Amino acid sequence: MAKQIQFKIVTPEKVLYDAMVEGVSFPTVEGEITVLAHHIPIISAVKPGELKIKIDGKEEFFSVTSGVVEVDGNSITLLTDAAERATEVDEKRAQEAITRAQSIMSEQRHDDEGYADAVAQMERAMSRIKIARKHRHGGSRPSFND
Amino acid sequence: MSNSIKDIKRKIKSIRSTRQITKAMELVATSKMKKAVESAVNLRSYGYLAMNILLKLSKKYQHLHAYFQPRELKNVLVILFTTDKGLCGGLNTNVFKKFTQTISKIQQENPQTKLHFIASGKKGAEFIHRTGKEVKMAFPSYSNHPKFSDIFPISKVAVKGFEKGDYDKVIVIYPDFISTLLQKPVTKTLLPFSPDVFSEMMQELGSKFTKIAAPSEKDVDYKLEPSPEYIVTNIVPQLVEVQLFQAVLESAASEHSARMMAMQNATKAANDLLSDLVLTYNQARQASITAEIAEIAASMVVVS
Numbered sequence: 001m002a003k004q005i006q007f008k009i010v011t012p013e014k015v016l017y018d019a020m021v022e023g024v025s026f027p028t029v030e031g032e033i034t035v036l037a038h039h040i041p042i043i044s045a046v047k048p049g050e051l052k053i054k055i056d057g058k059e060e061f062f063s064v065t066s067g068v069v070e071v072d073g074n075s076i077t078l079l080t081d082a083a084e085r086a087t088e089v090d091e092k093r094a095q096e097a098i099t100r101a102q103s104i105m106s107e108q109r110h111d112d113e114g115y116a117d118a119v120a121q122m123e124r125a126m127s128r129i130k131i132a133r134k135h136r137h138g139g140s141r142p143s144f145n146d
Numbered sequence: 147m148s149n150s151i152k153d154i155k156r157k158i159k160s161i162r163s164t165r166q167i168t169k170a171m172e173l174v175a176t177s178k179m180k181k182a183v184e185s186a187v188n189l190r191s192y193g194y195l196a197m198n199i200l201l202k203l204s205k206k207y208q209h210l211h212a213y214f215q216p217r218e219l220k221n222v223l224v225i226l227f228t229t230d231k232g233l234c235g236g237l238n239t240n241v242f243k244k245f246t247q248t249i250s251k252i253q254q255e256n257p258q259t260k261l262h263f264i265a266s267g268k269k270g271a272e273f274i275h276r277t278g279k280e281v282k283m284a285f286p287s288y289s290n291h292p293k294f295s296d297i298f299p300i301s302k303v304a305v306k307g308f309e310k311g312d313y314d315k316v317i318v319i320y321p322d323f324i325s326t327l328l329q330k331p332v333t334k335t336l337l338p339f340s341p342d343v344f345s346e347m348m349q350e351l352g353s354k355f356t357k358i359a360a361p362s363e364k365d366v367d368y369k370l371e372p373s374p375e376y377i378v379t380n381i382v383p384q385l386v387e388v389q390l391f392q393a394v395l396e397s398a399a400s401e402h403s404a405r406m407m408a409m410q411n412a413t414k415a416a417n418d419l420l421s422d423l424v425l426t427y428n429q430a431r432q433a434s435i436t437a438e439i440a441e442i443a444a445s446m447v448v449v450s
Contacts, residue, residue: 010195012294012388014188030372043199044371045380068381070199072366077195 003037006075007053009062009083016083017053017062024076025052026069035071042071046080048127050134061086063131065124082124089132097125151434154427158420165416171233172409178290179326179402185292186323186395193392196385201344202368203378208340211378212309213386216338219256223282223304223313224249224263225336225390227320227397228270230287234401235408237321237329238269244331245273245319262313264300266394289398294391301387308337320393321400322351327407329400336389 007024009017025034027049035042046069051062067080101122108114204214226245228238252259263279265271267287274281283303288296307313316336321329332350335343370377 010192012189012192012391013185015191028371029376033371041366041368042371043203043368043377045377068196068199068377068385070195070202070368072368079192079196079199 005035005037005039007078008075009051009064009078009080011080011083013082019055021053021055022057023054024078026064026078027051028069035076038073039071039076041073042069044069044071046078048124050086050127050131051078051083061131061135063089063128065127066120084128086131086135089128091129091132094125094128094132098122098129101125151427151430154423154430158423158427161416161420161423165413165420168409168412168416172406172413175402175406175409179399179406181291182289182395182399182402183323183326186392186399189388189392189395193388196388197344197347200339200382200385201341202366203382204339204344205341206368207370207374207378210374211382213338213378213382214340216340217314219252219259219314221260221262221313221315222252223307223316224261225300225304225316225318225393226263226265226267226270226274227318227393228265228267228273228287229289229397229401230268232269233408234405235411237400237404238267238273240329241270241319241321241331242273244333245270246277248317248319248333264303266300267397287397287401288394289401292391292394292398294387297387297390297394301390304336304390305383305386313337318390318393320397321404323396323399323403326403329404334389334393336386339386 004020004022005024007017007019007021008015023034023036025032027047028044029047030044032049033044046064046067048065049063051064053060053062062083062085064078064083065081067078069076069078071077101118104118105115105122108118208214224245226241228241232238249261252261261279262282263274264283264285265274265281266285268284271281271284283300285300304313304316308316315338317333318336319331319333322332324330334347334350
């Protein structure tokens with residue numbers, strides 16, 4: 001049995017996930033990192049993308065948006081704006097979000113902040129769609145350490 | 147006699163309709179309260195864990211960001227959270243008390259300090275006006291389905307103002323939701339953030355904070371990725387916004403539970419009053435009937 005580490009996903013709405021896991025991989029601004037038990041303490045910025053949890057030899061997938069992760073040796077805490085299980089991602093809604101973001105982008109070309117918001121929204125929605133498609137039919141799952 | 151019976155009847159009618167209103171308001175507040183409390187409690191884990199990260203960053207990287215550096219207090223921004231509507235018991239009054247205490251404390255410690263005020267909630271804006279101070283900006287209270295984007299106007303003023311040096315300290319005053327029966331007004335320093343602020347806040351919030359995010363005893367040496375500068379400039383403003391949003395949600399939860407309790411009491415008082423009045427009314431009615439019968443009987447005697 002591999003060593004385990006406490007892992008929590010916390011969003012403003014709720015504590016989405018709280019369990020002992022073997023390892024977690026998530027995208028950060030500097031590329032994906034994998035945290036196993038006894039990882040050195042680290043605080044890092046998380047980017048929208050796919051989060052992978054290894055638990056009891058199985059893998060679970062989540063879609064996360066930007067946030068911050070704190071690893072303190074005994075536990076991993078991920079604070080993110082929004083997260084959902086890959087199998088629960090609503091592709092249609094994500095598609096709608098992209099269309100919405102596109103129209104905002106064309107309307108608010110001159111509003112830097114509005115434009116940046118729309119771009120961020122689009123990035124989030126696209127990453128959600130990608131994750132949803134990948135896991136829709138329980139399709140091929142990449143191995144944990146690829 | 148018949149006059150007073152009419153009076154009582156009118157009173158009963160008016161109290162009945164008042165009771166109907168308070169009962170309805172109670173039900174509305176109850177359903178709103180459930181939602182508001184749920185979201186406030188749910189955000190707590192996020193908010194408190196965010197505080198914890200802020201604390202760790204502030205201990206080690208104080209030099210990196212203005213958010214962590216206490217300055218000389220020349221200008222202080224006070225953000226006051228109250229309700230838009232009344233009929234919520236002593237909620238606003240208690241917040242005002244805290245407000246007065248807080249600002250007199252600041253003025254005692256730093257007589258030179260200039261205070262600026264932002265009010266979220268009509269009652270707060272009115273109160274600040276009444277005390278002869280100027281409200282810089284007044285926002286509505288976001289008590290019905292608060293959204294994270296609702297606080298952006300406030301946070302923009304507060305955070306940008308702090309960055310530019312318009313304000314040297316930003317504090318928020320809001321009613322913290324403890325239970326449906328108890329709401330405690332608290333003062334929280336939003337910026338700058340320092341370990342002192344953290345311990346001050348721990349005292350205010352007490353055990354409900356330590357339950358979720360107990361500060362670790364030992365100092366862990368964190369590695370920051372990609373760089374401490376990146377984390378501090380990109381993450382910290384967001385964590386500060388969450389603190390502000392927490393204040394909004396706590397005030398919303400407090401408002402609805404305070405209103406629910408106030409309306410429950412009002413309904414109960416109306417019920418008590420009604421049963422008293424109905425008793426008096428029945429007594430008066432009976433007395434008048436007895437008097438009438440006595441009159442008829444007397445006139446019968448006279449006629450026969």
